[in-house]
Amino acid sequence: MRKKIQDIANWLNVDAGKYGDILVTGVSIDTRTINEGELFIPFRGEKTNGHKYVPQAFEKGASCSLWMKDEPHPPKDVPLLFVDDSESALQQMARKYREELQASFIGITGSNGKTSSKDILASLLSPFYKVQKTIGNFNNELGLPLTILSLDEDTEMAVLEMGMSGFGEIEFLSNLAKPHYAIITNIGEAHMQELGSREGIAKAKFEIINGFDAEGVLCYDGDEPLLRDLVERTPQLKTKSFGFQSGNDLTVRKIETTEKGSRFIVEGELNGEFFIPVLGKHQVKNTLGAMLVAKAIGLSEEQIRQGLSQVSLTDMRMQLVPLGDLLFINDAYNAAPTSMKAAIEFLQSTSMRKDKWLVLGDMLELGEKEREFHEQLANYIDEQKISKICLFGPRMEWLYHRLAPKFPGRILHTKEDYGKIIDEIKQHATKDSLILLKGSRGMKLETVLKAFQ
Template sequence: MKRQLTELAGWLKADGQNMENTIVTGASIDTRTLSKGDLFIPFRGEQVNGHQYVQQAFDKGAAASLWLKDEPGAPADLPLIFVDDSELALQQLARAYRNELTCKFIGVTGSNGKTSTKDLITSVLAPHFKVRKTEGNFNNQLGLPLTILTLEDDTDIAVLEMGMSDFGEISFLSEVAKPHFAVISNIGEAHMQNLGSREGIAKAKFEIIDGLKDDGKLFYDGDEPLLRNLVGLHPGLQTVSFGYSETADLKLVKMESGDEGSNYKVTGIVEGDFTIPVFGAHQVKNSLTAILIADELGLSQEEIRSALLDASLTDMRMQPVISKSGALFINDAFNAAPTSMNAALSFLRETGLRKEKWAVLGDMLELGDNERTYHESIAHQLNKIQLKGILLFGPRMKWLYDELKKTGNGSEIIWSEDNYEPLIQELLAYSDKDSIILLKGSRGMALEKIMNGVMEA
């Protein structure tokens, strides 16, 4: 963004001071990550008042700042815009700037896999277009507007991740972004405590069509009956489905894991063989959207294939890491819900990358009233896998530990409620170059600390 401060004040219909000849090139709500030329946006909360950092923001190169009208002590010598509400002003700025941009917007949501899907779409398009994607967890009512305000005028494509924990949130983000393409990667169980059921989750994710352009398209998981039902309620909606289903517009017909990643074949809108340098059938499925959108934007099959070979995902998404002993960690510890847990365990069951298999699992959070049942049900998957060891971490994993003991799983099973050390020591003692070790748990469990403990020993 490169706009006169007076223009931003006009977007907000707000008054200001010292605005003449001030150019703003971005926006920030945190002085620690502020860039030169940013508009600083202070928030006033119960614990911290961002106005006390305004001078610091200017010292770090901020071009201007917002200032709440009812906040006393506005510095008379600084370029400021006076607003009633910082959050609403940020969102209003993003809406106005979005309306001036000519790039294609792609909105991505889903219970699991939205970050990987965003990364794969970006990887395929980046060699051929100027692409900007959501960084980190900037996928909410603050992060998405901030991402829009960082887009340069000549951006070709913006790939925006959209997260949520309750109804109405995806609708709001979609209305701000007004995507040309919308993606629903899948429907799982995350945020069940707020949304009540998988049906509720599907409806909340489907809100992504609320801001979809009139000629826009929805790309969705065709294996999910809940999404198929919702699509059926919108006969005028342009949709493209992907998955294993016979009726999918892009069908995954064959997949195998190799040392370099996952090889697979698709039929339908695109026909051919592809490879991604990532493990797991769920990641292959996430890549189908990238293939479809790249095809929609005119890339050839060979261009798509070549770009996928070099695809890179955000860390801790089925990320391979080799330890000093030669053991292969599959770090999928960014987050977990029953759907993604089953997908990761399916990979562990099917892979032949190493002959000795370990499952290191942490609590799945935010599952609501049925959380015990969801944790106990993992035993069914684990009992299908010949495992050298099952290492469980977190208070909820005690339910799975008891279930495994009850069903008589023959593997070595260790449970630790809040101490990583017993699990680290078990891996140090008994894993080696013949071992593959899956790490899977919710973000709050930080299971990567177990891998790091092994690496640093």
């Protein structure tokens, strides 16, 4: 974004004072990372008040700052835009900038696989368009506006991740981004505590269509009956379905996994063999949604094949990490029952190495059924295929009691001591070991990996 202070003042319907001709080259909410020429946005939080950092922002080269009208003692002789509320002002700036951009916008939501789908689609499109995507997890009511305002004016494809914890949040983000295309990856159990049921989760994710462009296309997991039902109740909506079951617009017929990635055959909207340098049946499914969007945008089958061959995922998502003789799969970014089952299924089916280890951490934000969800994982773990199990966190004690009789001498549980798991791996893992790390973000299972780096 490159705008004069006067342009931003017009967006916000406020007075630019005598500073209207000064150029703004971006926005920042953090003086630790602010760049020269950016507009600083201070927030009032529970622990700190961002207004006290405004002088520091100017010392570091900020061109301007917002200042909330009810905040006393504004600094003098610096460019300030006085607003009622910093968060609302940020969102209004993003809304106005979005209106000026010519890029195609793609929104991605779902219980699991949002970030992977974002990475896959951005990689797929990058050889043919100027693409920008959500960085990190900037996917909420603050992160999405910051992402939009970070887009270059000549960006052609904006791939935006949209997260939520309650009803109305995806609708707000969709109305802000006004996507031309959207993907709903799946419906899981995360945020059950706030939304009450999987039906509630599906309705909340489906809000992504509320800000749709008139010609918008929704690509969704057609294996999920809850999404199929919502699509059938919205006949005016343009949709494409993907999945493993027959009847989808794009269906997988065969998947082969190697240490280099996944080779798979599809039929329907696209046909033939494709390859992604990514592990996991669930990542192939994420790829299907990206392929449908790419085809809707206008890429040929060969272009899609070319784009997929150079896919790169954000770290800690089915990431192969060789360390000495050991081979880890770092999938520790997050976990919910659906993604946990998918990772376990992959480990049990792969032939990469024979000695297979599960290192699993608590799944968080599951509400009243959290015990049931943890215990149910036992139904998916085969004592003939898994050599060792290490469980981390207080909730994993429920799974431990279910599995202990089936894994005598082969299972460990600790509520908070990473060291016990690290020692177990050091003592018993070999050059034949493949070790999967999977848990919710708050469990920080990558700590185990760091002990071997």
